[in-house]
Amino acid sequence: MDKSTKDKTIIDVKGIKIGLKPVVIAGPCSVESEEQILHTAKFVKSCGAHMLRGGAFKPRTSPYSFQGLGIKGLEFLKKASEETGLPVVSEILDIRDIQIMLRYVDVFQVGARNMQNFPLLKELGKIDKPVLLKRGFGCTIDELLNAAEYILNEGNPNVILCERGIRTFENSTRFTLDINAIPVLKEITHLPIIVDPSHAAGKRSIVPPLAKAGLAAGADGIIIEVHPNPDNALSDGPQSLTFEQFEELMRDLRKWNLI
Template sequence: MIVAMQGAASEQDIHAVIERMVELGFDVHRTTGAQQTILAGVGTPGHFDVAEFKVLSGVFDAYRISSPYKLAGRSFRPEGTKITFPNGVVVGGEEVVVMAGPCSVESKDQILLSAQQVAAAGAKFLRGGAFKPRSSPYSFQGMGLEGLKLLREVADQTNLLVITEVMEISQIELMLPYIDCFQVGARNMQNFNLLRELGYIRKPVLMKRGIAATIEEVLLSAEYILSGGNYDLMLCERGIRTYETYTRNTMDISAIPVLKKLTHLPVFGDPSHGVGIRDLVPPMALASVAAGADGLLMEMHPNPDKAMSDGAQSLFPAQLEKLMAQLRQLAPVVGRHIA
C-alpha cells in the first residue's frame, strides 16, 4: 500500500499513519521528497481497508500497490531518486554521470594511468575489478585486497570515486573502506542472499541486469536491496542474451526508457558489455543517453590489446575523450549535461 501525505502534513500526522500501518502488520518505508512524504507499506498484513487511510489527518491519497515490486515502483518516489556522493557528485539529476576504467586492476602503474586518463576525459568514477567473476577458472581472477587498495589510492590522487564489483557476502566488509559504490554483476542479479545483505548497508549499489532477466525480474531483485532500507540503488542495462551472435550480447536500449517509466531508480547503460566490440561502444553509449540513461559504465584501458581481460571491448583513451566530447554535444538535446 502507498500512502501519499499532503505537503503540509505535520510530523505528528505522519507518525500517526505509520503507527496504524505497523498495527496492521506492514513494514513501513518512508521517503520524503521536495513536495510530500510517501509511506510504502510492504509485507503480508491481514485484511485492511484502504479507505480508512484516505480520511486520516494529513493524508492526500492512499491506494494498493498492484505491481509485485513495491519499493522499486515509481509511485514510491514520483520525483525520482537522486544519490549524492561524498564529493558532491549527484546521480539521477541533470548530469549524465560517466564511470570508466579497465575491466581489471592489473598493476599500480596500469590503474594509476587509467585513473589519470579517465579523470582527464571528464568521468566521475573509476571502475576496475579487484575480484573478477570469470567464465573460465583459468582466467585472471583479479588482485583482490591489493587491487582494492590501489583503486582507493589512485582515485584519491585523481579526485575520482570508486566503483567495483562485489561477488559474495564475505567481501562486503572487506570492500567498505576502499569503495564509494558496490557493483552487482549480471551473474549475481539473482543472488538474493547477497542482495539482501547489501540492503542492510548504507553505501550506494549499482545492480546490472542479468543476461536473461526480464524487466520485472530486475525490479524484483532491486526490491531485495530496497527492502533492507538501502535506497541508494542504481540499475544498469548491460545487454541480454539473444539468438544474435555478431555482438557479445544484445544491448536492449528500450529497457532504459521502460525502466525510467516504471521505477524511480537511476538507470545506467553499459555499452561495453552490451556489444563487446570496441568500435560499437560509442554509438551505443550515445543511444543510451538519447534514450534517457542517467549515466554510463564503460571500459577503457591504456593499452587494450595488452589487457588481461575484456580488451576487445575496452576503449582506447583517445576514443573515450572523443566520445565524451560527443556526449557533451548530445546531452543538452535531451535536457541533460556532462561536466
C-alpha cells in the same frame, strides 16, 4: 515538474548526484597494477569522467582466466581515487568481502551473474553505500526490479540499475543492448538507470554509438571500459576503449549535449 521527475531517487556519491544529470563512469575492466589504474584514472578524469570503475574480484567465465588482484586491487583503486578525487565503483562477488570492501569502495557493483544472488542482495541492503545492480543477461525487467527490491527492503534506498545487454539469437555482438529497457524503466521506477555499452558490445568499435544511444534514450549515465593498452588487457580487452577513443567519445557526448 512531472511525477517521474519529482519522485526520482537521486543518489549522492561523494557529491556526484546520480539521477540528476548524466554521469560517466570509466576505467579498466580489471585492476592489473598500481600504475595501470592510476594512469587510467588520471586520464579519464582529465576527459571529464565523474567516477572510476575497476574490478578487483573478477567473475570470469572460465576458472582459468585472470581472477583479479583481490585486496591488492582494492588498495590500488583507493589510491587512484584519492589522487584523482574520483569515487570508485567495484564489483562484489562474495558476502564475505563486504566488510573489507566497505573500506575501499564507494559504490558496490553486483554483476549480471549475481543479479539473483538474493543472500548477497539482502546483505547489501544493510550497508550505507550505493549498489549498482546489473541486469542479468537472461533476466526480464520485472526480474531486475524484483532483485532491486531485495536490497531496498533491507533499508538501503540507494540502488542504481544497469542495463548491460541481454542474450538474444543475435550473435554478431556479445549481447544485445536492450535500449527499450531505459524508457520502460523510466516509466515504472524512480531508481536511476545507467547503461553499460562495453559488455553489451563486446567489441570496442560498437561501444561509442551504444553509449550515445543509451544517453539519448534517457539513461542517467554510462559505465565504460577504458584501458591504456587494450590489446594486452588481462580481461575484456576487445571491448575496452583506447584512451584516444574515450577522449573522442567524451568530446562527442559534450558536443551532442548528452552529458
